[in-house]
Amino acid sequence: xxxxxxGGARSGKSRHAEGLARQWQAAGGGELVYLATARxxxxxxxxxxxxxxxERGAGWHTLEVPLALDSALAEVGVGNTVxxxxxxxxxxxxLYAGGGREAEGEALLARVIEVxxxxxIALVVVSNDLNEDIPPTDAETWRYLAFLxxxxxxLAREADRVIxxxxxxxxxxxxxxxxxxxxRDVETRR
Amino acid sequence: MQSVIGGAYSGRRxxxxxxxxxxxxxxxxxxxxxxxxxxxxxxxxxxxxDGIAAWLSAALAEIPDDDALRETWLRLLDGLVAAPCxxxxxxxxxxxGIVPMDPAARRLRDHNGWLAQAAVERSRTAxxxxxxxxxxxx
Numbered sequence: 001x002x003x004x005x006x007g008g009a010r011s012g013k014s015r016h017a018e019g020l021a022r023q024w025q026a027a028g029g030g031e032l033v034y035l036a037t038a039r040x041x042x043x044x045x046x047x048x049x050x051x052x053x054x055e056r057g058a059g060w061h062t063l064e065v066p067l068a069l070d071s072a073l074a075e076v077g078v079g080n081t082v083x084x085x086x087x088x089x090x091x092x093x094x095l096y097a098g099g100g101r102e103a104e105g106e107a108l109l110a111r112v113i114e115v116x117x118x119x120x121i122a123l124v125v126v127s128n129d130l131n132e133d134i135p136p137t138d139a140e141t142w143r144y145l146a147f148l149x150x151x152x153x154x155l156a157r158e159a160d161r162v163i164x165x166x167x168x169x170x171x172x173x174x175x176x177x178x179x180x181x182x183x184r185d186v187e188t189r190r
Numbered sequence: 191m192q193s194v195i196g197g198a199y200s201g202r203r204x205x206x207x208x209x210x211x212x213x214x215x216x217x218x219x220x221x222x223x224x225x226x227x228x229x230x231x232x233x234x235x236x237x238x239x240d241g242i243a244a245w246l247s248a249a250l251a252e253i254p255d256d257d258a259l260r261e262t263w264l265r266l267l268d269g270l271v272a273a274p275c276x277x278x279x280x281x282x283x284x285x286x287g288i289v290p291m292d293p294a295a296r297r298l299r300d301h302n303g304w305l306a307q308a309a310v311e312r313s314r315t316a317x318x319x320x321x322x323x324x325x326x327x328x
Contacts (some may be wrong), residue, residue, distance in 0.1 A: 006321070008286065129320075131197035133287025134295050135243065149199030153322035162323060173323050 003161040006127045012168035014085055017126045024122040025081040033082045034060045037090040067098045070111040078119045087127035091148045102147045109151055113158045191271050193309050195281040196319030202280050210236045217241040220248035224269020233274040243282040263305045271312045281306045
């Protein structure tokens, strides 16, 4: 199962995504893994990370992965539940800190989706909706927005569930009725 | 008329291209009206009208008076609604960010939002695109 959860700033998207991940983990078993893309580059960012960690509560195994999401996911145990927060930050780090190219970034996301499917990982991805603002006035911002939106469209196309969060409420954009991944595991574990 | 609204790179054009594979596309050029969009267009085929945000930006710079500007885009919309062919209008959602510091950007955002409301009001069906997925608004 793959879910794509997005919304505006402070819309409650992380909270909703965490709830969904817990729900999937409760149904399917396995560990709760948090793929954190944020690096504490300054005090504000460190406080933000600490707040997110506090709000998430206990029970999460945290992996800090600023760039190599695909190889990090390949290390996650089969049948676990993974929360990736957030794709927006990853995309800017990929282009500007990692020096990555757009096409390679899209290929990396494709591998993430592929690994999640192959390893029966329930994956919840959080991102920010940034494309409904006034159009950018410079070419670089356009390039970034185009890249982020290609990732978002790719994810929305592949995901089983696509959820928009507005003021803490979830709007369902796509819901494919699929057996929770863990339920099939229950059969094999018996 | 039918409308498709969405943010930047939300997949509006792909949706329209898939739904109306034989449509003729017209990109609005600064100063144009409905007559220019419809010129030489056979009544039977679907006409897709694109580029309205750039058209509006240009009009904004030319027409300082808000009422006159409103009249200009209303005339365009009414002309497209009255067209003998089916018109599909591609609209831009740009109202969900921070209020711009620049007054010209605020004015663009305001008129674009009013224009979109008026267009959807005049449309038989309207779609909202988000990350390549669509919801029918009406």
